[in-house]
Amino acid sequence: GEDEAGGGAEGEETITLRAATGLSAQHAWWEGAMVPWMERVEELTDGQVEFETFTGGELVSVPDEGKAVLDGTIDVGIILPIYQPDQFPMAEVTMLPLSYSNTEIASNAWRQLLESEEELADGQTYFDMQFADFKVFPISTTQEYSISTTGKEFNTVEDVVGTSLRTPSRIHEVYAEKTGIDSVTMPAVEMYDALSRGAFDGSFYSIADWSGYGFQDLFTYTLTGVNFGHFNAFIGMDEERWAELPEDVQEAMVQAHEDIFGETISIWNERAEEMVAENEAAGGEFVDFADLDPAVQEHFNEGIVETWVDYAELLESNGLPGYELVRTWRDLIIEEGGEVPEAVMDL
Amino acid sequence: MDTLWKTYRAFNCIKLAGIWISGIFLLIMMGFIVYDVIARNLFAGSINGGFEIVQNYFMPLVVFPGLAYAYSSGVLPKMDLVIERIPENAQRLLVIVMILIELFVLLLLVQFTWQFAMNGLEREEGFPAAGRLYPLYPLFFLIPISFALIAIENLFLLIRNLAVKEPTLLMMGEDQEAEDPT
Amino acid sequence: MDNLIVIGIILAGIIILLVAGMYIHSILLTSGVVGLILLEGFDFLPGLLGNEPFNRVASYTLTTIPLFVLMAQFILQSGLVQDIFYIVHRASKGKNSLLGVLTLMVGGVLGAVSGSGTATAASLGQVAMPELRKHGYSPELAGAVAASGGSLSGIIPPSIILILYGVATETPVGSLFIGAFIPGILVMVVYILVMLVYFRIGLKKQPINKEERAVPEIAATVEEEQKPSIFKLIVSSIIAILIMLIIFGGIYSGIFTPTEAGAVGAFVGLLAALVLGRVNLRFFRDSLFETVKLTGMVMLIMIGAQIFGRFVSLSLLPRTLIGFLEPIMGSPVLVLIAISTVLFVMFMFIEGAAVILMSIPVIFPIIQEIQVDVLWFGVFISVICTIGLITPPVGLSVYAVAGVSGIRSESIFKIAFVFAAVAMLVVCGLLIAFPELATWLPASAD
Ligand code: NA
Numbered sequence: 001g002e003d004e005a006g007g008g009a010e011g012e013e014t015i016t017l018r019a020a021t022g023l024s025a026q027h028a029w030w031e032g033a034m035v036p037w038m039e040r041v042e043e044l045t046d047g048q049v050e051f052e053t054f055t056g057g058e059l060v061s062v063p064d065e066g067k068a069v070l071d072g073t074i075d076v077g078i079i080l081p082i083y084q085p086d087q088f089p090m091a092e093v094t095m096l097p098l099s100y101s102n103t104e105i106a107s108n109a110w111r112q113l114l115e116s117e118e119e120l121a122d123g124q125t126y127f128d129m130q131f132a133d134f135k136v137f138p139i140s141t142t143q144e145y146s147i148s149t150t151g152k153e154f155n156t157v158e159d160v161v162g163t164s165l166r167t168p169s170r171i172h173e174v175y176a177e178k179t180g181i182d183s184v185t186m187p188a189v190e191m192y193d194a195l196s197r198g199a200f201d202g203s204f205y206s207i208a209d210w211s212g213y214g215f216q217d218l219f220t221y222t223l224t225g226v227n228f229g230h231f232n233a234f235i236g237m238d239e240e241r242w243a244e245l246p247e248d249v250q251e252a253m254v255q256a257h258e259d260i261f262g263e264t265i266s267i268w269n270e271r272a273e274e275m276v277a278e279n280e281a282a283g284g285e286f287v288d289f290a291d292l293d294p295a296v297q298e299h300f301n302e303g304i305v306e307t308w309v310d311y312a313e314l315l316e317s318n319g320l321p322g323y324e325l326v327r328t329w330r331d332l333i334i335e336e337g338g339e340v341p342e343a344v345m346d347l
Numbered sequence: 348m349d350t351l352w353k354t355y356r357a358f359n360c361i362k363l364a365g366i367w368i369s370g371i372f373l374l375i376m377m378g379f380i381v382y383d384v385i386a387r388n389l390f391a392g393s394i395n396g397g398f399e400i401v402q403n404y405f406m407p408l409v410v411f412p413g414l415a416y417a418y419s420s421g422v423l424p425k426m427d428l429v430i431e432r433i434p435e436n437a438q439r440l441l442v443i444v445m446i447l448i449e450l451f452v453l454l455l456l457v458q459f460t461w462q463f464a465m466n467g468l469e470r471e472e473g474f475p476a477a478g479r480l481y482p483l484y485p486l487f488f489l490i491p492i493s494f495a496l497i498a499i500e501n502l503f504l505l506i507r508n509l510a511v512k513e514p515t516l517l518m519m520g521e522d523q524e525a526e527d528p529t
Numbered sequence: 530m531d532n533l534i535v536i537g538i539i540l541a542g543i544i545i546l547l548v549a550g551m552y553i554h555s556i557l558l559t560s561g562v563v564g565l566i567l568l569e570g571f572d573f574l575p576g577l578l579g580n581e582p583f584n585r586v587a588s589y590t591l592t593t594i595p596l597f598v599l600m601a602q603f604i605l606q607s608g609l610v611q612d613i614f615y616i617v618h619r620a621s622k623g624k625n626s627l628l629g630v631l632t633l634m635v636g637g638v639l640g641a642v643s644g645s646g647t648a649t650a651a652s653l654g655q656v657a658m659p660e661l662r663k664h665g666y667s668p669e670l671a672g673a674v675a676a677s678g679g680s681l682s683g684i685i686p687p688s689i690i691l692i693l694y695g696v697a698t699e700t701p702v703g704s705l706f707i708g709a710f711i712p713g714i715l716v717m718v719v720y721i722l723v724m725l726v727y728f729r730i731g732l733k734k735q736p737i738n739k740e741e742r743a744v745p746e747i748a749a750t751v752e753e754e755q756k757p758s759i760f761k762l763i764v765s766s767i768i769a770i771l772i773m774l775i776i777f778g779g780i781y782s783g784i785f786t787p788t789e790a791g792a793v794g795a796f797v798g799l800l801a802a803l804v805l806g807r808v809n810l811r812f813f814r815d816s817l818f819e820t821v822k823l824t825g826m827v828m829l830i831m832i833g834a835q836i837f838g839r840f841v842s843l844s845l846l847p848r849t850l851i852g853f854l855e856p857i858m859g860s861p862v863l864v865l866i867a868i869s870t871v872l873f874v875m876f877m878f879i880e881g882a883a884v885i886l887m888s889i890p891v892i893f894p895i896i897q898e899i900q901v902d903v904l905w906f907g908v909f910i911s912v913i914c915t916i917g918l919i920t921p922p923v924g925l926s927v928y929a930v931a932g933v934s935g936i937r938s939e940s941i942f943k944i945a946f947v948f949a950a951v952a953m954l955v956v957c958g959l960l961i962a963f964p965e966l967a968t969w970l971p972a973s974a975d
Pocket residue numbers: 639640641642643644645681682683684685686687688689
């Protein structure tokens with residue numbers, strides 16, 4: 001809502017924007033991206049813009065932020081398009097597994113993908129095809145997803161097959177299927193309880209995100225050096241709402257985004273370092289992919305390639321430019337310094 | 348009055364069908380989760396997408412079809428200490444006002460949940476589970492339907508309270524099962 | 530409109546509608562919708578109202594509500610409670626005070642397998658009260674014992690209240706269950722001690738009660754006629770023990786999660802009824818209808834509370850309240866005493882699940898602000914809620930017992946209120962003084 005009350009700089013009307021997320025107030029995307037962005041906007045507009053904030057599902061739950069922005073319940077929100085593959089089928093591209101990347105590489109690639117002028121199909125860019133209703137401010141992706149278990153180790157291919165892991169996204173489910181991993185789906189809140197009682201073996205999860213549920217005390221074996229994708233997000237507004245804002249406010253928002261984008265990347269890295277230290281102190285072990293038995297490496301890599309093909313095919317079967325998209329993503333990742341298995345290069 | 352009761356009996360059959368649907372899906376949900384637990388512990392793994400299917404299909408099917416029956420069964424809590432002690436005329440007026448308020452809110456809910464359902468249909472909303480998409484929007488229509496049934500119940504209540512002196516929020520007594528045709 | 534004015538109007542409206550006897554869920558819906566209209570106008574309503582009912586219901590964790598209730602229904606309809614109580618009656622032959630103690634303990638055991646307090650209270654009222662009265666308990670005391678024994682389901686896991694709190698605050702339900710175990714036992718012990726005091730007092734003035742003692746003799750003769758066979762009693766006890774072993778063993782060994790335990794429990798309850806030969810169409814009809822009705826009730830209140838919660842958030846009421854409480858925010862104990870007093874009063878008047886659901890949007894932000902342990906707080910308010918089941922004027926357990934026994938609820942309340950007051954002071958006091966009573970078990974279980 002917009003308040004008529006004055007008090008802004010030079011007698012201008014104060015614009016109060018309602019900002020919300022279903023994530024907790026401690027989540028890196030809120031604390032590390034949204035809050036700095038809002039503070040910077042308030043600063044740049046000399047207090048003309050103010051934010052009224054709601055976190056932890058107080059007003060909107062994950063993943064309804066996008067809908068809430070479009071129907072005007074809120075003015076601005078953190079949008080997690082991967083949770084709605086029915087609405088944003090091409091958003092999951094950042095979850096595709098890679099050989100190497102980090103938060104910075106994936107974040108830059110994600111931003112470039114959203115801002116790219118290059119057309120994917122029918123004269124439309126990636127943005128046009130997925131997010132044209134929104135004003136989009138890309139924020140950093142998560143750190144790469146790893147596989148962590150409460151004890152199960154991957155010494156042979158037989159160890160991998162039949163391991164039961166929680167799969168947080170559709171891509172992980174595909175990958176699990178390709179590599180013979182049993183996928184378990186359950187809400188993240190219940191995971192600690194179920195894992196600590198041995199209901200299943202582990203999960204795909206990003207290390208930096210462990211603290212939200214206390215997983216640093218739970219996992220004892222984590223596979224690093226291979227990467228099961230990056231979760232993405234953006235700060236979103238309704239396109240029409242955005243167009244109504246005064247030009248100087250728009251400029252301030254764009255500038256604020258420019259200023260905070262890099263900061264947001266580092267918060268994930270800091271959190272990951274903390275988690276690794278805490279986990280190692282609690283007896284956790286981190287195993288590098290390169291140190292695994294070559295047959296196991298081969299098994300994981302085959303899964304990666306098959307997942308890329310499967311995802312591209314899935315999109316194509318829905319009339320979307322699947323292959324064009326995964327190639328674009330691959331090239332952006334490579335350009336930013338990431339690596340993919342050889343076979344992905346030939347797609 | 349006779350026609351009212353005849354119509355209400357017919358309406359009651361719809362509600363009865365609803366609660367049976369809910370009950371049967373409850374049994375199926377129980378079996379589904381038990382099978383999932385057994386499969387995870389004894390066989391290769393849990394039912395793929397089981398969690399999402401339970402959450403998005405079973406829960407709405409357990410809750411919404413039986414809602415109108417639950418509403419009219421007298422199980423809903425209220426604080427009736429004061430109202431029982433005031434004169435019957437005043438009670439009746441209060442009850443009629445409350446039914447009107449309830450109808451207003453229910454009609455809003457029917458309208459908005461219907462919009463929500465139509466919106467979902469338009470966007471063909473679904474949910475991802477085990478690597479594939481399942482349609483979700485058909486279930487959205489359960490909600491306006493069940494709220495509409497509750498609104499109809501309130502219409503009957505309104506007519507009854509206007510026609511009969513003794514105020515009530517229930518068409519039948521709490522022991523209505525005794526007179527059920529099942 | 531100014532937020533404070535809107536909050537004032539809505540609060541006044543809630544009180545008026547409560548007194549007028551409107552359904553709780555309707556009050557929540559109405560005040561939520563009207564509040565949102567006053568705050569935001571009509572434009573936002575579709576977005577705020579349209580998706581809430583579906584989103585609220587489509588939750589995996591909430592499957593526990595219909596499934597634990599179904600389990601309780603299967604167990605009740607299978608006649609297991611009657612059989613168990615018959616054993617208790619035999620065990621306490623000649624020791625009258627022991628019968629009361631064992632009745633409360635049966636309440637505790639039933640609490641451990643059943644999610645809902647009123648169902649347990651009703652069945653205790655049916656089977657235990659005639660026995661108690663035959664053994665020198667006044668009708669009021671017998672009613673109070675049955676009601677308080679039944680109310681223990683509210684705190685001894687699995688408990689619907691704990692599940693609702695866990696869902697509303699994203700606290701793991703399993704940890705809440707474990708945390709509630711010791712406080713649940715404490716409430717039971719307090720009830721037993723108060724009951725013993727009452728029983729002693731009652732013995733001294735027994736001659737006055739002669740006339741009333743004639744009635745239960747009839748009940749007792751009926752009981753003798755329906756005496757179950759030894760074989761059936763053994764089967765019943767084995768089944769009862771098995772149900773507990775499977776549920777708790779399954780959760781603790783990781784075979785299933787506390788959420789899945791609802792389904793497994795219901796399934797085991799169904800098997801038990803099959804073994805006891807009680808399954809027919811009527812059995813299914815009664816248990817399913819009861820369960821769907823109760824689930825519908827909880828869900829309607831949840832949907833109402835969710836929409837009311839949206840209004841509460843948008844009105845910035847929690848923030849206003851925190852500002853208002855500023856002078857005492859530095860002292861969490863004072864804030865907690867204030868909150869628990871308000872809750873105790875609410876639980877006196879309003880059904881427990883409704884109180885939890887309607888108060889959490891307001892209270893939870895305050896709890897987080899004063900950094901009180903979320904798990905501890907959940908256990909704490911569940912204790913208050915359990916006690917609220919037997920306090921006048923609205924005490925569902927007492928109503929249930931009064932309903933099945935024909936004793937006036939007012940006279941049961943007279944004694945039950947003392948049970949409640951003592952439990953409130955002792956258990957809540959202990960919980961505030963030693964938070965470890967709730968937090969130690971969950972911490973060591975990890
Ligand atoms: Na219980």
